[in-house]
Amino acid sequence: MENIFNYIDGQLVKPVSGNYLDNYNPAEGKVYSLIPDSDKKDVENAIDVAKRAFPDWSGLSITERGNILNKVADFIDRDHEKLALAESIDNGKPLKLAKSVDIPRASANMRFYATAIQHFASEAHIPDDQFINYTTRKPVGVAGCISPWNLPLYLFTWKIAPALAAGNTVVAKPSEITPMTAFLFSKLCIEAGMPKGVLNIIHGLGSKTGQAIIEHPDTPLISFTGGTETGKRIAATAAPMFKKLSLELGGKNPNIIFADCDFDQALSTSVMSSFANQGQICLCGSRIFVERTIYDRFVKEFVDKVENLTVGDPLEETTKMGAVVSEPHMEKVLSYIDLAKKEGGKVEIGGNQIKLEGRCAEGYFIAPTVITGLNHACRTNQEEIFGPVVTIMPFDSEEEVVSYANSTAYGLAATIWTENLKKAHRVADKVKSGIIWVNCWLVRDLRTPFGGMKQSGVGREGGWEALRFFTEPKNICINTK
Ligand code: TXE
Numbered sequence: 112m113e114n115i116f117n118y119i120d121g122q123l124v125k126p127v128s129g130n131y132l133d134n135y136n137p138a139e140g141k142v143y144s145l146i147p148d149s150d151k152k153d154v155e156n157a158i159d160v161a162k163r164a165f166p167d168w169s170g171l172s173i174t175e176r177g178n179i180l181n182k183v184a185d186f187i188d189r190d191h192e193k194l195a196l197a198e199s200i201d202n203g204k205p206l207k208l209a210k211s212v213d214i215p216r217a218s219a220n221m222r223f224y225a226t227a228i229q230h231f232a233s234e235a236h237i238p239d240d241q242f243i244n245y246t247t248r249k250p251v252g253v254a255g256c257i258s259p260w261n262l263p264l265y266l267f268t269w270k271i272a273p274a275l276a277a278g279n280t281v282v283a284k285p286s287e288i289t290p291m292t293a294f295l296f297s298k299l300c301i302e303a304g305m306p307k308g309v310l311n312i313i314h315g316l317g318s319k320t321g322q323a324i325i326e327h328p329d330t331p332l333i334s335f336t337g338g339t340e341t342g343k344r345i346a347a348t349a350a351p352m353f354k355k356l357s358l359e360l361g362g363k364n365p366n367i368i369f370a371d372c373d374f375d376q377a378l379s380t381s382v383m384s385s386f387a388n389q390g391q392i393c394l395c396g397s398r399i400f401v402e403r404t405i406y407d408r409f410v411k412e413f414v415d416k417v418e419n420l421t422v423g424d425p426l427e428e429t430t431k432m433g434a435v436v437s438e439p440h441m442e443k444v445l446s447y448i449d450l451a452k453k454e455g456g457k458v459e460i461g462g463n464q465i466k467l468e469g470r471c472a473e474g475y476f477i478a479p480t481v482i483t484g485l486n487h488a489c490r491t492n493q494e495e496i497f498g499p500v501v502t503i504m505p506f507d508s509e510e511e512v513v514s515y516a517n518s519t520a521y522g523l524a525a526t527i528w529t530e531n532l533k534k535a536h537r538v539a540d541k542v543k544s545g546i547i548w549v550n551c552w553l554v555r556d557l558r559t560p561f562g563g564m565k566q567s568g569v570g571r572e573g574g575w576e577a578l579r580f581f582t583e584p585k586n587i588c589i590n591t592k
């Protein structure tokens with residue numbers, strides 16, 4: 112039974128309380144490691160050292176900070192296999208996915224901001240010859256970074272990299288459900304010579320450890336990714352403290368398929384956008400709207416493809432879908448399938464837990480599930496399920512499908528399939544989502560603003576957006592006469 116430790120002041124340390132929490136392997140349904148049950152004391156220790164480390168870290172040149180982030184990326188690349196295996200075991204996702212997506216993107220996040228900071232310029236305005244205005248963008252202090260369990264190291268580094276590159280120090284908390292790669296990451300940071308106290312990683316419960324980070328007076332920057340309900344609680348704590356807040360929350364993303372689409376491309380990509388990572392990506396297209404003239408054909412051919420999605424042992428090469436992240440999450444997803452049936456939905460395929468043989472007999476597996484016959488306004492189509500469950504609904508007009516797409520409290524991502532360029536621009540303009548893909552899905556250019564509207568979040572990550580979030584602008588006007 113491996114013990115995970117906190118990473119504070121450059122050391123791997125036990126929680127002050129000496130208490131630990133069970134960490135499960137979701138494919139086996141068994142406890143396989145222990146994580147620190149950290150509390151306020153651990154958080155205070157971490158923030159104290161992060162504050163002490165701030166002057167030297169923010170005083171380093173952008174090249175020196177970039178070099179350290181790149182060094183960490185070198186070690187992520189060196190340990191790619193080990194990190195991917197750890198991610199697959201901890202999250203339940205197929206090893207193949209962890210190898211091809213999660214870990215390479217964690218390395219890319221570090222490298223992207225190691226270099227972006229070298230080009231992060233500011234503005235100066237010289238409208239006439241008497242007054243010069245220039246803006247500085249300086250690091251703020253200790254950033255609190257809190258990340259979720261669906262893409263553990265990928266989203267953990269997505270916050271840490273820009274925060275550190277900008278010159279802040281960091282107290283970061285990964286999800287207590289998937290702590291392992293953050294623990295391995297802390298060891299890489301020690302190896303890479305990350306100065307003590309610059310990055311501190313605390314493990315523990317959101318409501319205790321996470322909450323302690325949010326409410327501490329010396330974390331002026333809070334960057335959070337997770338559920339919308341948690342986002343509301345975090346905002347309620349942080350707002351009266353006037354903290355700068357970045358919230359990347361849930362989604363209920365429409366996948367709009369017009370009759371004039373490239374049918375085979377729309378079909379195959381929609382299988383991916385529905386079930387990748389067991390449907391546990393905030394960008395997955397969980398509501399599929401298909402123009403009526405191709406609806407029956409699409410449903411039939413989509414279900415045929417889903418039939419071939421092998422649910423199995425995440426460590427097997429042939430596995431297309433692994434376990435969902437935890438037993439409570441499996442119960443949540445299954446409860447939504449029951450709800451869909453009660454609301455009049457027809458389960459075209461799946462709809463049940465899958466019991467595997469052997470090592471994974473006690474694991475948390477759900478069959479990829481396709482449901483038809485529901486209207487856009489029912490709870491199943493309004494609430495985030497965050498599992499391998501999609502609904503398919505027909506539509507007749509562009510106006511109708513745009514109103515369906517915009518009918519939820521969320522506004523994170525959307526996908527549009529049409530070969531008509533004018534229609535693509537028109538519909539993309541009308542759909543209220545922060546991220547829109549046309550004839551593609553999950554194409555991620557790290558320079559682009561990433562985030563959602565409405566209850567999908569506040570602010571944007573990515574590119575300059577993240578560096579502007581993690582710095583404080585100050586405008587200085589000089590009278591030269
Ligand atoms: O996220 P939580 P969960 C959605 C998805 C999922 C739901 C809940 O619908 O079912 O959110 O998932 C920490 N103060 N997404 O329970 O609770 C917590 O420890 C400070 C979408 O995993 O939001 C963890 O580290 N921190 C999302 C992190 O917040 C707190 C991806 C996320 O936990 C806290 C994942 C508090 N009071 C889930 N309470 C996306 N947008 O990608 C919890 N935490």
